[in-house]
Amino acid sequence: MSNRKPLDYSINEPLYNRLNPLQYIFKDIPLYVSLLAVLIFGLMMLYSSSSQSLTMVARQSIYIFGGLVLMTLLSHLKPDSYKNLLMHSYWIGLILLIYVLINPSSGYTTSRWIDLGFFQFQPSEVVRLLLPLSLAAYLCRKDEKIKLSDWIFTSVAVVLCAYLIFEQPDLGTSIIVLTSGLIPIYLAGLPYKIILSYLVAVGILSPYVWSNLLDYQKQRVLTYFDSNVDPLGDGWNIAQSQTAIGSGGVFGKGYLQGSQSQLNFIPESHSDFIFSVIGEEFGLIGIFILFFVYGFIIWKIFSIGFKAQSNFERLVCSSLGFIFLLFILINVSMVIGLIPVVGVPLPLVSQGGTSIVVHLLAFGVILSTKRVQT
């Protein structure tokens, strides 16, 4: 029997909460405050790491503000109302990925970017959040048991996206998209028999696939995992970022006092490597406080998700919770030198309009699953 009492909900809520307009607008104030805290902290770190460029901070602030407005609007929609749109958005992502492959933007060595003149973005950055959402929507489109064909269809959809990104070439992101696409499929209840047969298939097919890969593709894979080959100077970057974090110690060198970041020794310190600036200037304590807030946000995502009404909502929330955690872990692991360099920003902190807006939209989806009585 259900131990949930939907009707009691309003009765147990304190009176001021029911009447609080903020509660109505923002739906979950603790989550909202935590997000704001991370975003504002991100702006501070952006200021510190961009040679104190107010222009960059202003640009980022505009994206944050826009993202927050979209998030709030989205949070008031009923998930069912955009479920279909979300499902079909897979095709938009696929088209964008194909577009950058056949029509690479000039000025970049790899075809990852779409240049809209006023705004450039990487489709892969959109796809890695859009893909799991659309898969969740697809798997939950009907209120019945998921069929074998659906499992296979979604799995192929994920592998296709991953392959297109691999061709950009961006092996790191391709693996991330593969992982974040498989998470909702697994959480939706992918039968272990199918998982087992996938593993067997991969085991049998991989030597065949490998031998059929073109030389440049093999080279790409080998280069990525070979620490002796350092075409982009990643080794130097990692050493500098480790130096920054290590020299920050427990208490850090103080805001704007990090010599590694202020003197530009850390590459991409305002975007992918911003975590090393945090480590240098705020030390271990700063890192743990940030982790704590991130942890709280993730816990919030799951607690909202597990309270949600429909399978779709629960699947969406828990998938996004894992994906959010995944991105944080991959970014931090890369900056501290645990894994090879991948182009993943630190969620909500790193500079980059697409990343901020897409993440806030994801939180809009999460918040939309929360029912608030008024």
Added chain:
Amino acid sequence: MRDIQDLRKEEEGLKALKLRSKIIFFPFMILIFLGIFKIIQLSIINKDSYEAESERNRIIELPVYPTRGLIKLEDGTIVAENIVFHELFIERKLLDNSAEQINFLFTQVLGKQRPSSETDSFPKNKSELLIADNLTDEEISRFKIFSELMPNIKLRTSLRRYLPHKNLFSHVTGHLGPVSKEDKIIFSQSNYSNDALIGKVGIERTFEELLKGKAGKSFIEVDVFGNRIREINRVAPLRSKDITLTLDINLQRLARQELNSRRGAIVALDPSNGHIKAMVSSPDYNPNILNRSEFDIPLAESSLDEAPFFNRAISGSYPPASTIKPFIGLLGLEEKIIDASTIIEDVGFFQLKEDGRRYRGWKEDGHGKVNLEKAIVESSDVFFYELSSKLTIDRISSFLAKFGFGETTGIELLTETESILPTRNWKLGNIGETWFVGDTINIGIGQGYITSTPLQLAVSLSAIANRGIIYKPTLVTQDYGQESNQKTFASVKIKNQSHWEVIEKSMISVINSWNGTAHNLYKEGGTVIAGKTGTAQIRSLVDQELTVSEEYEGVRLNIKDRDHALFASYGPVPDPNLVVVVIVENGESGSAVAAPIAQKLIEEYQKSTDYEQ
């Protein structure tokens, strides 16, 4: 309304989701623990090494060179100073891409030709290339206006060594030059940058370490591109020392003016303390050209054949000629071979009993009956031929050695050469022959193997002026920690002190007596000067058929074969305060050419010291 069926289904779905969530969370947990462990390792366990690494990254150490010490005179006159120059340079690595900018600089901004020869050769050890030097204020402001168009070209200032009096002190101060391999062995290399100049000769060389000081360090914060952000710390350089010279600028100027670019040298020193008051070697050069602080003018006014870099005052070896006669006379008195009244007959030549060879005097008919005083006054060669033949070389050379003949004086100039004081062994070793009496006879009139430098002659003469006490000659007013602390370096003891007076009296008469060789200097009531003329032969006059003067007429056709004119003197007597030695190469007449210069110097010095009192 949902029915129970739906609710149960939903409940099961949630359970399954939570279970699967827990399963996925497991690998995540592993990554989280690994990450936290790695972060703790970085910022706690290995913190120190990363901290050091971060400091190494941001801080570079640059040497800070102190300003080179000044060279001054006692009255405060600046002899060598440092002045600011503006120069344009370009980094080596940017050079290849900068042809357009350099072209723009010279055609549009400076409006002059690029000096080609020196700039095109690019020394390997240098990281920067000088492309324009000695910019005027107008050129600097024009450059600043257009500097954005020439980002590779940088303006900088440098201090250069400058002698306001140009040539006047050239042989004393010397000049600077690039650091050579030998210099790197002698001096601490860390004290010199790649394009540093180092003292090459003269005072600049001797006191290089003091004048240079010791480089300090500046710790500068740099960013990843090597741009300098700020200075963090500084180890102050060891201050350089100023050097004060003993020279008197008026004497120095007068001496240079009197030599008037003729080849020669003048040394004037104070016999009571060894202080050099004037030291001029002519012709001279302009050290500023070599110090790179003056441009577009010739290095020396004379041709290089005349050796303008050669410091004749300390390195020129000349026969002392007749100026040695007072010393030989003194020895004769001391050895009781003669006394003040001993008279010999000068018939124009001296004939050796052994082989009958004749040694001619400069005066064909001889000086008649001569005693010691007359022999010095009229410079009788025959008197000293006979005297020296009796003295023997052994006694002569050991006596002259006491006066500093054959030695360096130890002055603070490293290029000083030893004069030659021959002995039997010296001749055997250097010429490979045994000593002949004829050699001794030549020495008696300061010819033959014996040589003196002008400085050594002045120092030796100061012994007579000072009654036997010789002070080590010096160019600096105080002991700057050079090796010898002794001021007195010799004391000539003689048996009978009155012999000093006999010699001095004779030397005074050289000027004051109507028959003196330098009587042309005599002025009624003028400063009393003791002196001795000398005429140093370059070529031996050996033709027995001709008289000395007839033979010399042939020799003097070649200017370089003409006799050197010497005058060694001191004054005023009594209480002399200046010993002056003047040598004019190929000047022919000690009395007419060299002596008046010495007299002017002594009189000029009297004026200035009287004025001081």
